[in-house]
Every structure is written in C-alpha cells, then in structure tokens.
Amino acid sequence: MRMHWIVMMLLVLPAMAGADTHIRTLAASCAACHGPDGNSAGGTPVLAGLERNHFVLQMKAFRSGERSSTVMHHHAKGLTETEIEQLADYFAAQKRVTTSPPMTLGGL
Numbered sequence: 102m103r104m105h106w107i108v109m110m111l112l113v114l115p116a117m118a119g120a121d122t123h124i125r126t127l128a129a130s131c132a133a134c135h136g137p138d139g140n141s142a143g144g145t146p147v148l149a150g151l152e153r154n155h156f157v158l159q160m161k162a163f164r165s166g167e168r169s170s171t172v173m174h175h176h177a178k179g180l181t182e183t184e185i186e187q188l189a190d191y192f193a194a195q196k197r198v199t200t201s202p203p204m205t206l207g208g209l
Contacts, residue, residue, distance in 0.1 A: 150197035156189040
C-alpha cells in the first residue's frame with residue numbers, strides 16, 4: 102500500500118509542476134503589456150491582486166466579443182476555461198506594487 106502512494110506521488114508531482122510552469126509561462130507573456138507579475142507601470146490595467154472572478158469575467162467578455170479591445174480578444178480566444186481560471190488565481194495571488202511615474206525630461 103505504501104509503495105502505491107509513492108508511485109502515485111512520483112507520477113502526480115511532475116504533472117502538477119508542469120501545470121504551474123505552464124501558467125507562469127502564460128502569465129509571463131502578459132508582462133509585455135501588464136508588467137512583471139501583473140504590475141503595470143501605466144497605460145494598461147494592473148492585474149496583480151485583481152479579484153479572481155473579475156479577471157475571469159473580463160477574459161470571457163474579451164473572448165466572446167462582449168468587451169471590445171485592440172488585442173485582448175485575440176489573447177483571450179487562445180485560452181481555455183481552465184487556463185483563464187488558473188491565470189485568475191495566479192494574478193489574484195500577486196502582490197500589487199505601486200510605482201511612481203517616470204520623471205519627465207523637464208525635471209532634470
């Protein structure tokens with residue numbers, strides 16, 4: 102019986118790690134516009150700390166075309182329901198970091 106659990110854990114843990122890696126990779130692709138870990142420096146919404154259900158609803162609205170956008174509908178259509186929910190969990194767990202706006206050249 103004990104060997105059964107050991108074998109099962111050896112099979113399940115890598116799959117769980119793979120799912121985590123997959124979601125981190127998807128989240129990293131969001132960083133181009135939404136900043137590292139969802140902390141946008143401006144211009145695009147901050148995803149870090151966003152309530153998970155709000156994230157899910159917005160992504161589904163982008164995917165269905167209910168909410169218009171320039172690029173988000175393309176990204177949302179490429180995600181499965183599970184990926185949207187996992188990304189919602191990922192961003193909800195990220196700490197929101199407040200950044201100061203960059204100094205203008207006139208301030209030098």
